[in-house]
Amino acid sequence: MTTTAQSRTAPLVEVGRWLIRATAPVLWPLAGSVLFRHVYFAAAAALLGVGAGAIASLAVDGPTPAWLPGTVWTLIGVLAGLTLVKAVAGYLEHFLGHWVAFKALELLRVRLYRALVPLAHQAARNASSGDLLTRATKDVDRIEVFFAHTLAPAVTAVTMPALVLAVMGPQVGGPAALAAGVGLGLSVVVVPALGVRASQRGADAANARRGEIAQHVTDSVQGMSEVTGYGHVDRRLEETASLDEALQADGAVRGRWAVAREGAAQAVSLATLPAVVAAGASSGADLVPLAAFTAMVWALFDATAGVRGFAGTLDASMAAARRVHQIAVTAPDVADPPTPVPVPAGSLGVRVEDVDYAYPSEAEARATALAGITLEVPAGSHTALMGASGSGKSSILRLLARHDDATAGTVALTGAEGAVVPVSAVALEDLRTATHYVTQQTTLFRGSIAENLRLSAPRAGDDRLWEALEAAQLAEAVRERGGLDTEVGEQGRRLSGGQRQRLGVARAVLARPRVLLLDEYTSHLDPETAAAVRAGLRAALPEATIVEATHTSAGLDAADQVVVLDAGRIVACGRPEDLKRGGPLARLIARETDRA
Numbered sequence: 001m002t003t004t005a006q007s008r009t010a011p012l013v014e015v016g017r018w019l020i021r022a023t024a025p026v027l028w029p030l031a032g033s034v035l036f037r038h039v040y041f042a043a044a045a046a047l048l049g050v051g052a053g054a055i056a057s058l059a060v061d062g063p064t065p066a067w068l069p070g071t072v073w074t075l076i077g078v079l080a081g082l083t084l085v086k087a088v089a090g091y092l093e094h095f096l097g098h099w100v101a102f103k104a105l106e107l108l109r110v111r112l113y114r115a116l117v118p119l120a121h122q123a124a125r126n127a128s129s130g131d132l133l134t135r136a137t138k139d140v141d142r143i144e145v146f147f148a149h150t151l152a153p154a155v156t157a158v159t160m161p162a163l164v165l166a167v168m169g170p171q172v173g174g175p176a177a178l179a180a181g182v183g184l185g186l187s188v189v190v191v192p193a194l195g196v197r198a199s200q201r202g203a204d205a206a207n208a209r210r211g212e213i214a215q216h217v218t219d220s221v222q223g224m225s226e227v228t229g230y231g232h233v234d235r236r237l238e239e240t241a242s243l244d245e246a247l248q249a250d251g252a253v254r255g256r257w258a259v260a261r262e263g264a265a266q267a268v269s270l271a272t273l274p275a276v277v278a279a280g281a282s283s284g285a286d287l288v289p290l291a292a293f294t295a296m297v298w299a300l301f302d303a304t305a306g307v308r309g310f311a312g313t314l315d316a317s318m319a320a321a322r323r324v325h326q327i328a329v330t331a332p333d334v335a336d337p338p339t340p341v342p343v344p345a346g347s348l349g350v351r352v353e354d355v356d357y358a359y360p361s362e363a364e365a366r367a368t369a370l371a372g373i374t375l376e377v378p379a380g381s382h383t384a385l386m387g388a389s390g391s392g393k394s395s396i397l398r399l400l401a402r403h404d405d406a407t408a409g410t411v412a413l414t415g416a417e418g419a420v421v422p423v424s425a426v427a428l429e430d431l432r433t434a435t436h437y438v439t440q441q442t443t444l445f446r447g448s449i450a451e452n453l454r455l456s457a458p459r460a461g462d463d464r465l466w467e468a469l470e471a472a473q474l475a476e477a478v479r480e481r482g483g484l485d486t487e488v489g490e491q492g493r494r495l496s497g498g499q500r501q502r503l504g505v506a507r508a509v510l511a512r513p514r515v516l517l518l519d520e521y522t523s524h525l526d527p528e529t530a531a532a533v534r535a536g537l538r539a540a541l542p543e544a545t546i547v548e549a550t551h552t553s554a555g556l557d558a559a560d561q562v563v564v565l566d567a568g569r570i571v572a573c574g575r576p577e578d579l580k581r582g583g584p585l586a587r588l589i590a591r592e593t594d595r596a
């Protein structure tokens with residue numbers, strides 16, 4: 001898929017902002033999750049602090065701490081209460097965090113699918129279905145981490161130490177508080193940052209590699225007969241294995257840095273606790289608050305572990321977010337005009353004026369597919385575009401269907417009283433209602449004949465479906481196979497190539513277009529069936545304007561006008577009977593006869 005330069009280089013901050021915008025509806029529950037995490041760590045720190053303070057008091061005051069009113073039962077009650085609060089807050093934090101994560105996944109998937117709709121033609125042209133599938137499923141799943149395990153740990157890792165230092169600092173004195181602050185600061189800021197860039201690069205590479213693997217496997221499965229038929233099984237397997245090895249190598253970088261971060265964090269916490277005790281003792285801090293404070297600092301290292309945890313997975317999650325974001329911000333090749341003009345009423349003709357076209361390509365230079373094409377197709381007439389393979393016939397049809405816009409010149413629909421409306425000026429949906437494009441490959445979905453037919457006319461009754469099948473010369477075959485409920489199989493594999501093509505023709509009849517664009521639509525049919533399909537289609541849509549791409553002379557007599565193309569240029573144009581007498585069309589027909 002072609003992407004904008006902006007999306008390729010989108011900085012993390014931009015991706016993060018996009019994620020937050022995309023998931024705005026879940027931000028309040030997310031705030032709730034952050035709040036409960038605070039309560040959880042406050043209870044955890046207080047639990048250890050009260051416990052350690054009580055033990056220290058034993059040495060100083062006897063069985064009941066002087067700072068705690070009442071008996072030892074009060075102490076037990078406080079500890080039990082804190083445990084309960086900690087458990088409930090922990091549960092609610094996780095519950096809300098995961099609820100938010102799943103809801104966010106839903107919102108992101110919807111955004112991704114919405115972004116894909118206008119990109120459909122680009123996606124189809126570039127045909128990286130496996131990679132798109134990975135983005136729509138695995139990548140979106142990986143973003144879950146951002147919501148479930150990122151924001152709450154990041155906030156609490158900073159606020160909780162600050163809170164405890166503010167409350168307990170005055171009790172234990174500056175040196176102990178400073179020692180704790182330095183240790184916790186290292187744990188929150190320095191340790192998680194170790195190797196972040198290298199891990200991010202590894203995660204980006206690993207995610208892209210997963211897309212390649214998915215594409216490779218999809219290609220292998222779809223081309224199973226070619227792979228086995230040409231004896232490429234071992235080679236395909238080796239390629240998959242080498243992609244897998246590359247994926248392991250990308251993952252190893254992240255693994256090494258994760259281990260390094262964990263080791264550094266343990267070292268920092270082990271060094272901090274004795275440092276706090278030593279600093280407190282040397283500055284004359286009281287034993288009881290110092291013991292409580294040290295225990296609380298120990299609990300707080302748990303809060304900082306959350307930052308390390310997400311630093312390990314955030315890179316993978318942000319790399320996935322970047323790939324999804326890339327699709328969301330990709331500018332479609334064609335979009336609705338800001339103020340669409342209506343398609344003229346009544347029958348429509350087609351006008352192409354001085355059109356140049358080049359397919360977008362990754363390389364700087366775009367290869368020219370069409371140059372200086374000028375063509376008039378009167379309403380209700382039939383024009384055949386004829387030329388060798390690669391001469392530009394399909395490219396003209398794609399521009400008429402507005403799968404892309406011409407690089408120069410105008411492609412327009414013409415109506416009564418001289419109305420001329422460029423296809424780029426009408427709403428895409430209106431254009432797709434007025435025109436219908438039967439492509440070289442009819443796309444069929446797993447389902448019944450009826451379901452596949454109703455793609456172009458969702459409300460059509462069975463009678464209309466049968467009429468369309470009759471026009472396409474397919475009714476008899478469908479009756480023999482068991483009727484409209486017959487399953488066509490994955491990608492229509494249970495039908496022959498010619499039957500798939502005729503199903504495409506039946507869909508066109510059902511769509512009742514005013515302009516019908518046909519691309520080699522009888523190429524899989526024997527001459528008699530092809531002629532019957534042509535006649536059936538014309539009889540079913542007597543007023544439609546037809547523009548047909550063909551590389552054979554069969555059926556040319558049905559055309560009012562023949563346009564002969566060579567290397568993207570028109571080399572002859574006129575009535576079939578005139579052109580057949582000599583010139584480029586006569587030469588094409590002679591070559592065809594020689595081959596036969």
Ligand SMILES: Nc1ncnc2c1ncn2[C@@H]1O[C@H](COP(=O)(O)OP(=O)(O)OP(=O)(O)O)[C@@H](O)[C@H]1O
Nearest residue numbers: 125359369387388389390391392393394395396551
């Ligand atoms: N998706 C694409 N990306 C880049 N170039 C393309 C693409 N599709 C077609 N082309 C190029 O554009 C030129 C015209 O192709 P086009 O498909 O219009 O020819 P055609 O006459 O319809 O051929 P055929 O009879 O084989 O279908 C060719 O040089 C082709 O290689």
